[in-house]
Amino acid sequence: MNKVWCVLVVAGGVAALLGDGGAGAAAQLLQSGQGAVELMLVLAGSMVLWSGVMEILNRTGDVERLGRLLARVLSPLFGGLKDGECWSAMGMNIAANVLGLGNAATPAGIRAAQLLEKQGEAGLRALAMLLVMNNSGLQLLPTTVMTLRSAAGAANPADVWLPGLLASGAATVCGLVLMGLINRGGLRRG
Amino acid sequence: MGEGLVLAVVVLIVLRGMTKGVDVYGAFIQGGKRGMDAAGSLLPALCAMTMLLAVVNASGLSRVLTSLLAPLMRLMNLPEEVAPILLLRPLSGSGSMAALQEIFVQCGVDSRAGRIASVLVSASETIFYTMTVYLGATNIRKLPWVLPVSLASYMVGAAVCGAVIH
Structure with missing residues (x-):
């Protein structure tokens, strides 16, 4: 991100200076801080609200239960793993991600990565699968985007829910199938 | 459909917390604080x-x-x-x-x-x-x-x- 950001700021800045002496870009640049604060206020409300609601769910123990269930259901995808602790961390990571609990998902994912690292080849294959699942962005209730849409005056802020589920569902299936095929062929050959 | 879902999810989670004996209000406040910190550092x-x-x-x-x-x-x-x-x-x-x-x-x-x-x-x-x-x-x-x-x-x-x- 560092490189991308630097290149784009310099390229954009130079192009603007050469174009109209930078007047338009300068005006927008000066307002961008205010824009960031306004955006943060919208996001902050949403984050406080949903972190609060999700903490209730977290304390019921249902997230762990869902994690254990997912670990059992998904076990064919992560074949050849014996360590039970890996399973609970992976299940928790996937469950928290799908429910949109970023606070719980990241520590569980990191713990899973560290445990899987010690499991040799099977562990690396499972970690690759876990990362692909994480990266496909499947989320049952996209609260942040709904909030941004609501703040922007959308007629129905939640109308993106079903298309979103279809898109991320397709991405998830695609990722699992591709990674499954690659894993079967042997990760190291890649 | 989506709007009803948002409301239903919140109601269900609160009900679930109540039946499980969770300090629902306390949990909300504590979770909310973490959300606030995350938002600020954003x-x-x-x-x-x-x-x-x-x-x-x-x-x-x-x-x-x-x-x-x-x-x-x-x-x-x-x-x-x-x-x-x-x-x-x-x-x-x-x-x-x-x-x-x-x-x-x-x-x-x-x-x-x-x-x-x-x-x-x-x-x-x-x-x-x-x-x-x-x-x-x-x-x-x-x-x-x-x-x-x-x-x-x-x-x-x-x-x-x-x-x-x-």
């Missing part, structure tokens, strides 16, 4: 991104990038306006939020571009960041295939977006 990254978008948009650089991506966008039946989102989403969560806000202002929140951009942001992940965080906690320097498979899946998701949103 501001510098958001500002870096609104600044970047200001410079890139005003200079015309975004038009150049958009026209470079145009053939790919047409192939996936996506409007040109969402090209910045498609590029930024795997790199930066703050960046895609800022770009999404920009599209709401430029094209309208209920326009096709506005809805597609919303789905692109909500139904995907900050791929490069996730990889850095998870692999950074281990001694594994590189895990082959994860990045190409993740990016290919992301493109499939984007194509589904273009197909299902009219």
Whole structure:
């Protein structure tokens, strides 16, 4: 991100200076801080609200239960793993991600990565699968985007829910199938 | 359907907390505090991104990038306006939020571009960041295939977006 950001700021800045002496870009640049604060206020409300609601769910123990269930259901995808602790961390990571609990998902994912690292080849294959699942962005209730849409005056802020589920569902299936095929062929050959 | 769902989820979670003997109000306050901290620490990254978008948009650089991506966008039946989102989403969560806000202002929140951009942001992940965080906690320097498979899946998701949103 560092490189991308630097290149784009310099390229954009130079192009603007050469174009109209930078007047338009300068005006927008000066307002961008205010824009960031306004955006943060919208996001902050949403984050406080949903972190609060999700903490209730977290304390019921249902997230762990869902994690254990997912670990059992998904076990064919992560074949050849014996360590039970890996399973609970992976299940928790996937469950928290799908429910949109970023606070719980990241520590569980990191713990899973560290445990899987010690499991040799099977562990690396499972970690690759876990990362692909994480990266496909499947989320049952996209609260942040709904909030941004609501703040922007959308007629129905939640109308993106079903298309979103279809898109991320397709991405998830695609990722699992591709990674499954690659894993079967042997990760190291890649 | 989606609106009813939001309300139903909240009611169900509160009910579930009550039946499980959770200090529901206390949990909400404690979770909310964490959300507030996370939101506060988001501001510098958001500002870096609104600044970047200001410079890139005003200079015309975004038009150049958009026209470079145009053939790919047409192939996936996506409007040109969402090209910045498609590029930024795997790199930066703050960046895609800022770009999404920009599209709401430029094209309208209920326009096709506005809805597609919303789905692109909500139904995907900050791929490069996730990889850095998870692999950074281990001694594994590189895990082959994860990045190409993740990016290919992301493109499939984007194509589904273009197909299902009219």
